[in-house]
Amino acid sequence: MIELYENNNLIDYINAYAENKEFDVCPFCFPPNNKLRAEKINDGFQIKCLNCDWQIYIHDIITDEKIKDAIRKQPYIPCTNTPEDFLPAEGKYRVIGVDTFANERFIIGDFDSLLIAQGVARLECGTMLKTHVYDDGGRHVYEDGSF
Numbered sequence: 001m002i003e004l005y006e007n008n009n010l011i012d013y014i015n016a017y018a019e020n021k022e023f024d025v026c027p028f029c030f031p032p033n034n035k036l037r038a039e040k041i042n043d044g045f046q047i048k049c050l051n052c053d054w055q056i057y058i059h060d061i062i063t064d065e066k067i068k069d070a071i072r073k074q075p076y077i078p079c080t081n082t083p084e085d086f087l088p089a090e091g092k093y094r095v096i097g098v099d100t101f102a103n104e105r106f107i108i109g110d111f112d113s114l115l116i117a118q119g120v121a122r123l124e125c126g127t128m129l130k131t132h133v134y135d136d137g138g139r140h141v142y143e144d145g146s147f
């Protein structure tokens with residue numbers, strides 16, 4: 001968790017992801033340092049290590065809140081148990097859940113970017129609950145969770 005500041009006030013704790021990499025520890029400090037601070041700047045976030053000089057500016061940060069919001073806005077898409085289940089609308093990324101205990105699959109939704117779809121797959125997976133992401137060509141591009 002990163003402390004998120006705005007105008008020098010602590011406003012939230014966030015999980016920050018970009019390019020599917022979680023920024024939870026400084027990549028340079030050893031032993032690993034998780035004292036990171038994010039500052040809202042314009043449309044993005046400046047993430048800084050409080051232990052060394054490392055910092056990174058990220059335009060499109062994906063927080064768990066953004067991902068939960070994207071899930072909330074999804075219309076229900078019924079699973080047809082046909083190959084069409086793996087084909088999202090053009091330009092979208094489809095997240096599918098597979099309950100490996102009941103051997104059932106369900107469609108979680110179609111998302112605008114791979115980054116958000118990966119975030120959804122990460123949040124919605126679990127033990128015996130695999131999640132998979134497919135692009136609009138039906139290609140498998142990401143998976144999470146465990147059998």
Ligand SMILES: [Zn+2]
Nearest residue numbers: 026029049052
């Ligand atoms: Zn550092």
